[in-house]
Amino acid sequence: MLSHLVSLALLAASPTIAGPAPVYFAGETAGVGDPNPYYENGVYSVFYLKNEGRHPWWVTQSADLSAWSRPLEVVPVGQPDAPDDWTGSGSVIADPAGGYRLYYTGHDPEGRPKEVVMGARAPSLAGPWRKTPETTFAGPPDYDPSDFRDPFVLWNAEAKAYWMLLATRHESKAAIGLYTSPDLARWTAAPPLYAEASPLNLEVPDLFPEGGDWFLLYSDQRQARQVRYLTATHGAGGYAYGPYDALDGRGFYAGKSAGTGESRLLFGWVAHKSQRQDAMDFVWGGDLVAHAVRRTGPGTLAVSLPGDIARQFDTERATLSPTALEIGAADRALRVRADLRVKPGQRLGVAFNETASGRASTIVLDTAKGEAAFLYDGDPAHAPRVAFPPDADGRYTFDLVVDPRLGLGVIYINDFRALSFRYYRVGETTLSLFADGGFAALTGSVKVRGEAR
Missing domain, CATH: 2.60.120.560 (Exo-inulinase; domain 1)
Known part of the structure; x- marks a missing residue:
């Protein structure tokens, strides 16, 4: 309940927008990078990479997709040459020992390894967030040290363990790597949850069970640049593409979900275009948009207009x-x-x-x-x-x-x-x-x- 009260207090700090309000979140002039949403007590806390500088983590919250809290910085980038010289995507989860844990990608363009998993902790979603450099780890030798990012953490009741999914490469294939933990602190590498032949990667993975199925989502770094999904009857797999596996076109990227059942939303960014010109191609980052996402039958996901937007x-x-x-x-x-x-x-x-x-x-x-x-x-x-x-x-x-x-x-x-x-x-x-x-x-x-x- 305390975290809910903190969320509502943060919502009260919403900025005033002159003129007719936009339909979607407009708290960032440059748009947002990858969203990493977390849902609790009716409030969506959308942590995101700021589409400026070296992409520090910020957060905004909403209970109705209409009023959004004033964005706050939660995880700044590190010093030059630090493992988190740049920060990348990740996830947030409640810690059963109290408070919250945030896992993120540390990216150092000159580092060896180039990408590592890093962490931060806070007593509430509003912070203050404290980095925990002692929990930093790199991938095992069979995971690519240059592509080891986007840690997504969930409790897998079926496996009775915490799982961490990562976008990586394994044996020259694009892979969704897997780590397991009993307590969110000690992580053990496991074989990839899924891998396929591809020169590019399966980014920002997301995994959730619904209605007897498991759904594994990722954003395709290849030319199509679509949010796609695979499905299995058990969390451990084997995963296969669902019918009409792309949920949206290449204008929507980095889709990650939060919520359960009818409350599950898929947040992503609608990409900006080069020089903000309609005739140009898409670039990285854009405006935060949410789709309602739901299971409609065995192994099938659908997206639709969220009720809060429709209203x-x-x-x-x-x-x-x-x-x-x-x-x-x-x-x-x-x-x-x-x-x-x-x-x-x-x-x-x-x-x-x-x-x-x-x-x-x-x-x-x-x-x-x-x-x-x-x-x-x-x-x-x-x-x-x-x-x-x-x-x-x-x-x-x-x-x-x-x-x-x-x-x-x-x-x-x-x-x-x-x-x-x-x-x-x-x-x-x-x-x-x-x-x-x-x-x-x-x-x-x-x-x-x-x-x-």
Whole structure:
């Protein structure tokens, strides 16, 4: 209960934002790096790498994804040439002996080893956090000393031990390494939990049990740069990719979850673009966005719009039908929810038309390929894409949120997959629906937030 009171006290320190509030967290002008969320007593504490300098750890908290606490630094970077010259991703866990433990990556570009696991402890989530250099350790000889990062710690009731997962390499393969501990202090190396042939890595791993299955998530460092998942019936494996294993497109990265059951959220960043220009490619770091993530059947995960985000939109602006396809201007945050039917194999989506330039961008759902993409100015070069299962009868539901303050959006397809996209000038566009052969059926609404927001 004490930690809950500390959380609420921290929430009370929320800064005031001038003008209409953004939909998502906006406490960092440069955006955030990897989020490392922790859930307790209804409050999400999102520890994250600050997207400045050498990436120190900061934290913000929210109970409703609307009001966020003022960010606080919790783990500063070390001195030059220290093992944590740069700090990298990790995790936070409650210590049964009292207080909390934070595990993070120490990265020294000139070090040998280059990456190590480091720690910090605190009596409460709000701190103060004290580094524990005596707990630092490097990987065993068969784990790559240059890729040994992102320690994710959980209690595995099935194994009756604490587990630590790491992004590493093993026998020239990309691996999710494994350590075990009886007490969060003594760690023993084990064979990798999972490995596959890849020249790049399986970053920021996450693992949780749900409904008789175990789900292993990672962010793919390869060209696709998607958050993907594998599943098994036991924590120890063997893990195999689930159906439609990418949860979002390449605009959303470093996804880590917190919560249980209906309260589980997947936090990641919607990437910024080079020079903050819509026509450029994505860069590291972005704005913090959360998806609801849930098990929908054996070995299957789905993502959808979190209820706390949906509840922000309480004022209906327009209704949609086969003869009323105009969504209207995106000069303020909006949500579009629609149930529709088209001829199977048809293309449909949302058109964004810039009022001044006439430039047209689109979200395209290709029901023949089972793929959604966001095409800025019609250009497929840097387009985020995600696969979804085509419906034999051509029936689809989508849920679109546009945040013009931050210049981004997310569309959820059948409450199953998400497509996050960056569009800095979205607030200068007018939106409408389209379908190549028209809509056989369409019901939907456009909602905005009340003036209080």
